[in-house]
Amino acid sequence: MSAPGGLTSPPAVPAAGRRRRAFLALVTAAAFVTFAQAFMVAPILPQLAGTFGTGVETVGLAVPAYLIPYGLMTLFWGPLSDRIGRRPVILGSLVVFAALTAVTALAPSAAAFIWLRVATGIAASGVVPISLALIGDEFAFAERGRALGWLFGGMAGGIAVGSTAGALAEPAVGWGGLFVLSGAGILAMAALAVALLPAARPAADVSPWAAVAAAYWRLLATRRGARTYGYVLLNAILHSGIYTWLGVYLVHRFRLGPVGVGLALLGYGVPGFLCGPVIGRLADRFGRAAIIPAGVLLAALCSLVLATDAPLPAVVAAIAVLSLGYDMTQPLFGGIVTDLPGRTGVAVGLLAFSLFLGFGTGSLVFQAVLAAGFPFALTVFGGAAMLAAAAAVPLFRGERPQ
Secondary structure, rough: OHHHOEOOOOOOOOOOHHHHHHHHHHHHHHHHHHHHHHHOOOOHHHHHHHHOOOOHHHHOOHHHHHHHHHHHHHHHHHHHHHHOHHHHHHHHHHHHHHHHHHHHHHHOHHHHHHHHHHHHHHOOOHHHHHHHHHHHHHHHHHHHHHHHHHHHHHHHHHHHHHHHHHHHHHHHHHHHHHHHHHHHHHHHHHHHHHHHHHOOOOOOOOOOOOHHHHHHHHHHHHHHHHHHHHHHHHHHHHHHHHHHOOOHHHHHOOOOOOHHHHOOOOOOHHHHHHHHHHHHHHHHOOOOOHHHHHHHHHHHHHHHHHOOOOOOHHHHHHHHHHHHHHHHHHHHHHHHHOOOOOOOOHHHHHHHHHHHHHHHHHHHHHHHHHHHHHHHHHHHHHHHHHHHHHHHHHHHOOOOOO
């Protein structure tokens, strides 16, 4: 094509490509701040218990109080986003999520804090899962692994920053300041979302609400769907159980203060933040059959290391590698789920339900086993992960490039 005067115009970057990159950057950043506020709670459980004058076991209920309602509500948000479009669900969730996060700073008691975490989990559940569905809409399966790698890399980065910053910053700004700052960050994401999210495109022929339960059942009735969702639940139970109590573990084992706990958790999530897109690209090229079992095996080995009398440097390294094990599994499950037949919103809603139900259940199960001590609980979870890694080999053998 020639410009006036006979000059040739430079090829333009496709607008669709720029738009996709812009919204991918936005949802990655939104995942970052969402998971940063979610994972900053566990490391400061000892400080929250002291503030509210209660035991760590009681205030620790705030973790499943956030995660389980989060998972339950995704069963609603996914189908709703099929009806009204992804954009309004993500925007509305971000705004309410920001407000409730900031208001949590005013909680006068452990009970009020826990109930505010319930409400916040409900509001937050429309952000990352529906962003995942949006990626399923915008990217073909052959290139979806890299896009999901960015999204889950943002989640991993949020975990890393939330885990560390929560413990490091709490002495300076207080636990209430952490929630105010998190609310401001989430509100900034909502402002950017107004400009960068694709326009709402409701599905042309959505099922009535009465048929949504049947749609969930159809997903679970397929062999690929049943094994994936079941494994997402199991994987989340194992990872959440170990992670949720790491802050308490570090205080109990090494007598670390808040700053020490923050520094010890510094590596958690960093491998996924740095390697998430690479893992996704490898999944696109070579498939998921080998990567998933390897990730579960890594998590198992890290849990068993934590169960020993390993020195602090070895424990810090094990914590970092533990998060890499998660990053080698969960994003890959997301790619499989968005390729299942049916509505993407329904499939992703069931994924998020399985994931966060597992997160909440894992923290409760580990707390129950913890009555026998950290070495026993970590050994139990590590052994369970070893068995899960062995089972993943035949279960995901077919997840190879076609």
